Amino acid sequence: MYRSAFAVAILIVVAWTATATPLGLSSDQERRLERGEIVVLDILPPGDRAIKGQGGTALTLVNASPDAVWGVLVDYPRHSGLYPRVTDALVLEADAAHALVRYVVGVGPFSFGFHVNNYPDQTRGRLEWSLDRARPNDLFRESWGYWQVEPHRQGVVLTYAMAARTVLPAFLTRGAERDGLVETVRAVRERAEQSR
DSSP: OHHHHHHHHHHHHHHHHHHHSGGGOOHHHHHHHHTTOOEEESOOOSOOTTSOOEEEEEEEEESSOHHHHHHHHTOGGGGGGTSTTEEEEEEEEEETTEEEEEEEEEETTEEEEEEEEEEEETTTTEEEEEEOTTSOOSSEEEEEEEEEEEEETTEEEEEEEEEEEESSOHHHHHHHHHHHHHHHHHHHHHHHHHTO
16 A cells, blocks of 8 residues: 555656656746746757757747647648748658658758658657658758647647758758747747637
């Protein structure tokens, strides 16, 4: 009996800690999050440490249900309105555990295509993705990351972590990844809140 009570207590503490301070936010970052700001961290998603990527992690509160936020994330054909410079998103393969999407980004007068494998797990509220290196990818050499949807009071904490390496020199794209984090999280938040 004591073991089961102890196990329940540990689970409560772990669950409370996970939702109370995602990614170990400071008290200042938590206050900013509560005020509706998008908090950006210099933390790359887990991946091959040998690959030098640029990116980070962004978090925001979304005043919508987890299902509404999840629906926005897995509506792949409509990603062109979420990710900066994405002009087209075409689902090439899809089942419950995987979706292969071909994206096209426009940079000035040029267009570049790339392929991304998405691995949705709605029970965990997590959508992981990575570049499909077996297919042609014009602009990206590497790209990987995840979305995390965690219930929080009247809505969710939405986390977007991404890293990328392009064919362009890193100094040319350094600010674009960080700006893209904020733009993307804001777009998902707005779309999910409108769908309530």
